[in-house]
Amino acid sequence: MQTIARANRVFEGKTNGLIVDYVGVFRNLQKALSIYAKPGSGIEAPVKNKEQLLLDLQEAITQARAHCEANAVKLDKIIQGSTKSFELIALMDDAVDLLVADDDSKKRFLELVGLSWKLYKAVLPDRHAYEYEDICQLLHSLANKIRSLTPSANIDDVMQRIEQVLDVSIDAQGYIISDDKENTVDLSSLDFEKMRRDFEKKHKNIEMQKLKDMVEKVLYEMLEQNKTRTDYVERFEQMIADYNTGSKNVDLIYRDLVDFAEALSEEQKRHVQENLSEEELAVFDILIKPEMELGEKDKQQVKKVARQLLETLKKEKLVLDWRKKQQARADVLYTIEKLLDNELPRSYATEIYRLKCDRVYQHIYDNYYGAGKSLYSLAG
Incomplete structure (x- = not known):
């Protein structure tokens, strides 16, 4: 019983387990455990014959085929088509073009293929699975081509975001933030006319x-x-x-x-x-949008405020774990209020000044983690 339980324990992403019943051992185990079952409970037995997996696979493939047919994609034409690789690629590109006609169609196709592929892998190595090999491999390849259209996430960026959320207060010696610029799309490099x-x-x-x-x-x-x-x-x-x-x-x-x-x-x-860094621009925009319409002189003054505020906060106030300490948070807010009160143009009414203080503080709290770390430093 322990052997069966260990091999077939529930786990996220696991479709099924497999019990190979030699000489009726499982039947005897069922019989032995039946004395503990509550009569008439109506609970369906979790163990099913493997033939049920094949039926589920057939149903999943049928649904995937129906979705393709509804979008004018002829799967059999691709399977039975040319053996020349460039012609096969052209047929698959035609199919992908039809399947991504809108987001709902694309998502539904990926869901159906994900289910059929999961069931196909679960049925293996049963000899009956190979009857569905061609169609499952084709569906899987089409799904991969669709996924390849979406820019892939960078794992370094993901790990950095996790670190931000956890806000781990560890001084990691020799820790280097990898340059993620190669994964950032520079739109200015695109030829829009050619597109x-x-x-x-x-x-x-x-x-x-x-x-x-x-x-x-x-x-x-x-x-x-x-x-x-x-x-x-x-x-x-x-x-x-x-x-x-x-x-x-x-x-x-x-x-x-x-x-x-x-x-x-x-x-x-x-x-x-604007002659600002990206992080200075973020503060500048908070200070002028959407309420303020400023002349050039006042606009230059607000830019100066954005630079001065970030320089002061990063140099003096954004210490390690500042967001966890009430006194440090209060000190950051006071610094923002004092500097904005002293340096913003007089065209900022009291209620707008108050609103800008709150928004700037929230921006600093959300994006600056202390000890030199921020959203902008991690972005490289």
């Missing part, structure tokens, strides 16, 4: 998906650095909603998305134009 021309070619949905996923990745990285960029998020989400509902065709949405990417590219460079 517009290339879109007139085949597989428009694939090109749309690539651009959408790239822009989404860049947009949310930019939003993380500067929360005042929510207007860009609203524009992007509206475009994707129009795409998914079909209220605009793919040609119009793609043109809009290229224009949007150009606007994001300009936003990426704005800190240089």
Whole structure:
């Protein structure tokens, strides 16, 4: 009984276990344990015949096929098609282009393929599984091609985010933050005119998906650095909603998305134009958006305030674990209030000044962890 339990314990992501019943051992065990069962409990026995897995696999494949048929994808044509690799790739690209026509279709396909692939692997090495090898391998390959359209997450970035959340107060000697710039998309390096021309070619949905996923990745990285960029998020989400509902065709949405990417590219460079660092720009934007319309002189004064405030806080106030200490938090807030009160232009009314103090403090609390660590230092 212990052997059966250990091999078949429940675990996240585990589809099933397998009991090989030699000479009726499991039947005898069931019989022995039946005296402890509560009569008429109505609880379904957890152990099923392996044939049930095959039935589940057949049902999952049927659903995946039906989804493909509904999107005009002929799986059998691909399976029985040309043996030449370039022709096979073309057929698969055609299928992917149809499957990513909208986000709901793409997500549903990936869900169905994930289920069928999990069941297929669970059935192996049963000889009956090989009857479904071609279709399962094809579905899995199509799903992988769809996933490849989305920029991959960088594990170093993920681990850094985990460290931020845990806020571990450890002085790690020799710890080096890896340069993540190779995984950051610089929109200014893109040839937007070429993108517009290339879109007139085949597989428009694939090109749309690539651009959408790239822009989404860049947009949310930019939003993380500067929360005042929510207007860009609203524009992007509206475009994707129009795409998914079909209220605009793919040609119009793609043109809009290229224009949007150009606007994001300009936003990426704005800190240089304003003669500020990215983190100084975030504070500057908090101080002027959305309420203030300033002349050039006052605008330059607010830039000076943003630089001075960050320099003072980082040099004197943002000590190790400052967010955990009430006195340190109060000291940071007092420094913000005092500097803004003394240095902001007189056009800032009392209620706006109060609002800006609160927003700047929240920004500092969210993004600066103390002892030289911040969202901006980790981003490289």
